[in-house]
Amino acid sequence: MNGLDPRAPLVLDTRELGRRPGSQREVTRTVPAPADLGIEVLSVPEGAPVELDLRLEAVMEGVLVTGTAKAVLEGECARCLEEISEDIAVTFQELFVYDDIRDSAEAEEDDEVSMLQDDLVDLEPLLRDAVVLALPFQPLCQDDCPGLCTECGARLADEPDHTHEAPIDPRWAALTELTQDPTD
Numbered sequence: 545m546n547g548l549d550p551r552a553p554l555v556l557d558t559r560e561l562g563r564r565p566g567s568q569r570e571v572t573r574t575v576p577a578p579a580d581l582g583i584e585v586l587s588v589p590e591g592a593p594v595e596l597d598l599r600l601e602a603v604m605e606g607v608l609v610t611g612t613a614k615a616v617l618e619g620e621c622a623r624c625l626e627e628i629s630e631d632i633a634v635t636f637q638e639l640f641v642y643d644d645i646r647d648s649a650e651a652e653e654d655d656e657v658s659m660l661q662d663d664l665v666d667l668e669p670l671l672r673d674a675v676v677l678a679l680p681f682q683p684l685c686q687d688d689c690p691g692l693c694t695e696c697g698a699r700l701a702d703e704p705d706h707t708h709e710a711p712i713d714p715r716w717a718a719l720t721e722l723t724q725d726p727t728d
């Protein structure tokens with residue numbers, strides 16, 4: 545396992561807590577969004593600011609990280625392809641277990657457990673999961689987006705009265721055919 549870089553924006557140093565259960569630290573920082581924070585159609589653009597508000601709390605087994613992250617999502621409406629930009633605020637909580645308390649064989653079996661690495665917390669997977677979980681299944685520009693006109697592709701939310709010439713009444717169509725049909 546590669547060591548974490550203590551200077552990386554999404555890596556938190558817990559050494560200040562001194563492994564004393566009950567000791568706490570608040571961390572507020574704005575970090576650039578990592579790549580692929582979200583899903584293909586809706587994500588926080590890489591490098592866009594993510595505001596983090598975190599509390600680190602030492603417990604017996606490790607460090608409990610609780611926090612919120614705020615950012616702006618960008619993407620496009622699944623129905624009309626209009627660009628969407630919306631604020632997102634997610635909360636998360638995770639226990640990071642001291643890596644020297646658990647033996648590594650046990651930890652490998654259970655990959656649900658997040659581990660501290662040399663008393664550092666890697667916040668990125670936690671942030672990524674929280675953001676992806678908060679995303680709508682289908683991003684829409686508005687809840688009842690009517691989508692695009694199937695005939696000409698106009699965006700119906702812009703033109704509520706959008707219509708096309710009604711197709712010719714089939715009875716008239718039959719008549720037209722009769723009069724035009726050469727009888728010879």
Ligand SMILES: [Zn+2]
Binds near residue numbers: 622624685
């Ligand atoms: Zn739309």
Ligand SMILES: [Zn+2]
Binds near residue numbers: 694696697707
């Ligand atoms: Zn149309």
